[in-house]
Amino acid sequence: MNKLRRKSLLFVLGFLALINGLYSSIAAPNDYREKYDEIFKIQLILSVIIIIMVLVMAIVLLRKYKSNEAISPKEIKVFHNNKLEIGWTLVATVLVLYLFFISLPPTENFAAANNKQADVTISVIGHQFYWEFAIEGVVNSSFTSLNFTTGEIIPLVLFQNTTYLLKVTSADVIHSFFVPELGFKVDAVPGHYNYVYLENIQKGEYRVTCAEYCGVNHYNMPGLIKVV
Amino acid sequence: MATERKTTSYWFLDYKKFFGTIDHKQIGMLYMMFSFVNIVFAGLLALIMRAELYNPGKDFVESRDWAGYFTVHGTVMIFFVVMAMGAGLGNYLVPKMIGARDLYWPRWNNIAFWMLVPASYFVWSSMAPIGWTAYPPNAIVLGGDKVDRWLIGLILAGTSSVIGAINFLLTVIYLRRPGLTWKKLDLFTWSIVFMAFIQLAATPVITIGLVMEFLARSLGATYFSTNAGSSPLFWQHVFWSYSHPAVYIMILPAMGLTSLIISRFSQTEVFGKVSMILSMAAITLLGFIVWGHHNFTASPNSPPGWFFTLTTFLIAIPSGIKTFNWLLTMYKGKIVVDVPFLFAISFVLGFVLGGVTGVMVNTIPLDLVFHDTYFVVGHFHFIIIGGALSAVSGAIYFIYSDMTGRMYNRKLAYAHYIFWVIGYILTFGSMNVLGALGMPRRYYDYSVLSILPNYDMIVLFNRIATIGAFMQGIAFTIFVFNFIYSAFKGELADEKPYNIAIPRLWMTDEEWEQLENMEVMH
Secondary structure, three states, X not given: OHHHHHHHHHHHHHHHHHHHHHHHHOOOOOHHHHHHHHHHHHHHHHHXXXXXXXXXXXXXXXXXXXXXXXXXXXXXXXXXXXXXXXXHHHHHHHHXXXXXXXXXXXXXXXXXXXXXXXXXXXXXXXXXXXXXXEEOOOOOOOEEOEOOOOOOEOOEEEOOOOOEEEEEEEOOOOEEEEEHHHOEEEEEOEOOOEEEEEOOOOOEEEEEEEOOOOOOOOOOOOEEEEEO | OOOOOOOOOOHHHOHHHHHHOOOHHHHXXXXXXXXXXXXXXXXXXHHHHXXXXXXXXXXXXXXXXXXXXXXXXXHHHHHHHHHHHHHHHHHHHHHHXXXXXXXXXXXHHHHHHHHHHHHHHHHHHHOOOOOOOOOOOHHHHOOOOHHHHHHHHXXXXXXXXXXXXXXXXXXXXXXXXXXXXXXXXXXXXXXXXXXXXHHHHHHHHHHHHHHHHHHHHHOOOOOOOHHHOOOHHHHHHHHHHHHHXXXXXXXXXXXXXXXXXXXXXXXXXXXXXXXXXXXXXXHHHHHXXXXXXXXXXXXXXXXXXXXXXXXXXXXXXHHHHHHHHHHHHOOOOOEOOOHHHHHHXXXXXXXXXXXXXXXXXHOHHHHHHHOOEHHHHHHHXXXXXXXXXXXXXXXXXXXXXXXXXXXXXHHHHHHHHHHHHHHHHHHHHHHHHHHHHOOEOOOOOOHHHHHOOOHHHHHHHHHHHHHHHHHHHHHHHHHHHHHHHHHHHOOEOOOOOOOOOOOHHHOOHXXXXXXXXXXXXX
């Protein structure tokens, strides 16, 4: 039994170490993704601990109190333990508030995009079923993410040391501008502008997809962001 | 005890009884049968979708039909499977648990059930390509009558659910056996009270919303249109201020069933009963002010985002309390490990897995990636399939002998359990991974994601999800077979294997005797 316990403990620690290792080995290409990785790691480790705790409790209690005898209703005992209950309520509250407060600064940072000054403002317009980009203040700068004759994807090219403000909206139905590797998505809602502030993105190519159901070709609305 | 029934009665073969019954047990069974029929077909839709997603690229489904499949799958599973199961089990159990002869309005009870049948016809025949969220402008600009059918179906279902809710509330308020105070009321009945409260308070909101969308489609009303100074975002607030509480309509009865089953099979009283009731009350009330967590990415620059994160995080506290109370209910008990008990444990597992992923998806920096990806799909299926449907399956095994007078086949039930648990962990666990890898939901073909760095993993986990889904399909086939076969050929349950009437736990011996006499009388 002791050996089994030690083995399971090692297994759990190994699993946690694996999560830790997995997440520290990949460098995040920008701020949003970095915060995502950081918070996700914390929550994943906590979740694994909670799930294991629940499973262990269930198995231990089941093994210990398994029985097949029926007892008369009079023998039924009522257990409650106020100290224990108040205790775990407090622990849960502290834990939840901790998770809330660590998520607050990146939340505020992302939300405040519309108050930030950027070098270049790019309007991103969702269409069924392609993206249109245009640099604000530059005449005839508009282009689409898809070359309609060849079917090629035309990338949106950004410079690493320039700051950008994406101004996202839609021309028809709701779409969602989703760049998984950059750690954000923002809905393109007709008649409404959503802002995303981008700076200091590592050089590379990042895939854009649509994440809000927008019609028959929802799955096929690709775009590409190229940072040079 | 009410063990006088020695043979099975096939009351439903008599068409007058079938359509006209006002008996709460029979209406409860009708709800369950209705729910079974719907789950079989909506489950088939899910299997078709998973089979299509096994390989990247187009296999055998047309992209045009795809959206109809996921819309009908979602709508039917929510309104005609899980909610109908809640209503059915409530119908069957609540009068027994509170010592009433029937619900307060037996005739309205019948009408509420039969309203669901045309409702489900309209939804099934619509195959509307809008998703169960029906976001405008997409849901408004689509031509044809598909969306209109879907809207009419849901308006009917909503009306039925309001009637049912009023009926449950009146029953519990006025028909409790004398001496059964609110404090003594068992946790399942409490869960039905909270469920009915949410239905009554929230359903009118969605009904108004659906009517507005209907008017926008048929008469060109501009409630959700930008030109009229409104916004499509308005619908999202109307929709989610119902549909988030609706999640609790689905999960609360399952929580009550889990409390019932775990305490009955551990032969103990539920640990910390008062905190269980308070937790359900907290979940019910907080449930009304968390809807904004569905809209983080829809308007990320507007301030109240953090408010909804906070309220949603707070729901994690009562949920955690309930989880540990369920576990500690086993403490110092005499646990009879039988099929219903195992399903209740499976509920706890599904609820915890769905709960921790729920906390993740609620954290805005994570939601910016997870929103509208398979992560969300994995999260709520853990809660609804792993959680609610596990508890419901357990409850059906629990009341099976009482319903049919026969016993189910235990070996088949264990096979159902094993396929079910492994199946849902594989499917929805993989879906969570897929979401974290960046696969959006409602994708018909994921080969367009091939430039993503982890494309191999996306293909792999889609395959695992499909295998898991088919395991759940096998599990459910076993369940349905066992259910029907045992109803005709199962062993007769002369001695009731489970005592499902009023819990004796809080009664004196005289009270119990009184009650037994009462049951014989009726």
